[in-house]
Amino acid sequence: MQNLSGKRVIITGGSQGLGLAMVESLAACGASVTAIGRDRAKLYAAEQAGATVIAGDATDATLMNSVVHEEMPDVLILNAGARLPMKPIDHQSWEEFSTIWNTDVKAGLVGIQAALNTPMKRGGRVLVMSSGAAMVLAVPYIAPETLRLSGGYIGAKRMLWFMAHSANAVSRERDLGIHFQVLVPCQLISGTALGHQAAAAYAAIEGITVDELVVRRYGSILRPAQIGEQVAELLGDPRYGNGVAYGFRHESDILPLDV
């Protein structure tokens, strides 16, 4: 287990799914964790794991600026994300298509700007949550059809990856010493609300169960707890201090993607 005692960490979307898994893992490693989510009742599990909780919207610049300013975190994890439309493109309204942009990308921009403009302390790290979907059309093993119900998700998650590079450029130009990195879960994680919703939609089309779909596509099931543990490893092990993007797959070491 990594020793993260003395580290202050803020996690957006920390009330469930991957965010909660990171809250639990980093708190267990001794970090002082603050979890942000809109629904106060859903933050109970993060509170039980030892986190301080804030009910609020991660796309709210006033909130994020003040939380970063007051808490002066060593690590800011921009994980908050919306659900996918799970409809074919001929049935998506613009509102449904752009939901991920208005949540994930907006919260990413707001969080990155809070980190750069407060600014966070030197040596601070910002982890931006992307997705393996961001690599579709760039790597042959992800068939585009397997993501066809996702609306604007793919471009949004690629955009967040690119935004981390832009933020690193600003950090270097302003000599801020803040490093932006990208988390890339490389498969659907059916133990989360978002992952289950997506896997269930494709499974229904194929007439199989969610678990069968995940095993057919990826070989095995990736658990949220593995991501929580590997993010703790990423933060605690200096080998992962300088790269930009790291991937996560079931039963695999952390994958350097963009270093």
Ligand SMILES: NC(=O)c1ccc[n+]([C@@H]2O[C@H](COP(=O)([O-])OP(=O)(O)OC[C@H]3O[C@@H](n4cnc5c(N)ncnc54)[C@H](OP(=O)(O)O)[C@@H]3O)[C@@H](O)[C@H]2O)c1
């Ligand atoms: N699950 C997967 O298979 C998978 C794969 C690759 C990448 N990801 C990415 O990983 C991240 C987490 O996904 P997940 O599966 O854990 O999702 P999830 O179970 O649906 O949880 C989403 C979390 O984000 C919070 N949230 C949503 N909008 C928010 C906002 N505007 N402000 C603050 N918090 C907000 C939710 O709480 P409230 O609703 O109470 O605000 C909740 O805590 C997302 O960015 C997702 O795109 C997931």
